[in-house]
Amino acid sequence: MNSLNFSSATPERLTAINKDLAKGDTLEVIKWAYENFSDELIYSCSFGAEAMVLLDMISDVKKDARVTFLDTHLHFPETYTLIEKIRAKYPDLHLTIKEPTLSLDEQAAAHGEELWKSQPDLCCQIRKVDPMESVLKGAVAWMSGLRREQSATRADVQFVNRDEKFQSLKICPLIHWKAEEVWQYIRIFELPYNALHDLSYPSIGCAPCTRPVKEGEDERAGRWSHLGKTECGLHLAK
Numbered sequence: 001m002n003s004l005n006f007s008s009a010t011p012e013r014l015t016a017i018n019k020d021l022a023k024g025d026t027l028e029v030i031k032w033a034y035e036n037f038s039d040e041l042i043y044s045c046s047f048g049a050e051a052m053v054l055l056d057m058i059s060d061v062k063k064d065a066r067v068t069f070l071d072t073h074l075h076f077p078e079t080y081t082l083i084e085k086i087r088a089k090y091p092d093l094h095l096t097i098k099e100p101t102l103s104l105d106e107q108a109a110a111h112g113e114e115l116w117k118s119q120p121d122l123c124c125q126i127r128k129v130d131p132m133e134s135v136l137k138g139a140v141a142w143m144s145g146l147r148r149e150q151s152a153t154r155a156d157v158q159f160v161n162r163d164e165k166f167q168s169l170k171i172c173p174l175i176h177w178k179a180e181e182v183w184q185y186i187r188i189f190e191l192p193y194n195a196l197h198d199l200s201y202p203s204i205g206c207a208p209c210t211r212p213v214k215e216g217e218d219e220r221a222g223r224w225s226h227l228g229k230t231e232c233g234l235h236l237a238k
Helices: 011-021 026-040 049-061 077-089 104-111 120-135 179-188 195-199
Strands: 041-044 066-070 094-098 141-143 160-163 168-171
Touching (some): 011 026, 011 160, 026 049, 026 141, 041 120, 077 195
16 A cells, blocks of 8 residues: 555646556556555446446456445436346445435425426435545545546546545546447456447436437437536536
8 A cells, every 4th residue: 555645646646657557458557546545445336338347357356346336216227237237246346335315205305306307416416426425435546437538528537536526536447448449348258238228328327317329429418418417526526
């Protein structure tokens, strides 16, 4: 373990670390992360296609890695089915389900029915961002499957990032991967994946805010498409 944490992660230090990590492959980035942070590293798993790649690689590096899924209670049935398949395939992973403080009924009573339509940012704050803040208390770093090609808001992400929102370090091993490389890995290793991917859902979030994408659209075009929103808030600086 070294002394790297949010406070000590100066821009100069992160630049040097990222330059060094760029010399290796994805698995080496993951190994570096667990060598440095071990159980102080939490993988926030969305159970999308990228997650299948990361879970498989992580299991080779640290079988009992800490993995968290933010259960908004609004996910597709296919997502919950996939979670059970992953539990069976990687039984040693320390997978926990984090739920919001408010149930959907309590949220409706406090803020109105279908908050995701009237105030989508508030809904994401209650059901994703606030639970994530709770998960990351005491954790030095967290891992994500962000890829640069996914959207303009992710184009500059590095392997190791200062996360100002959660006051932690964010590790992103897949930044250079293309969508076709993700799917090549899934098929070669015959990994389980969300059945909705076969129905034109490249990016899958909560059911009310996710639709299939049309030919030629960006792979995240199906997320909050009617709301002018592109991120839930987990990956925004503030």
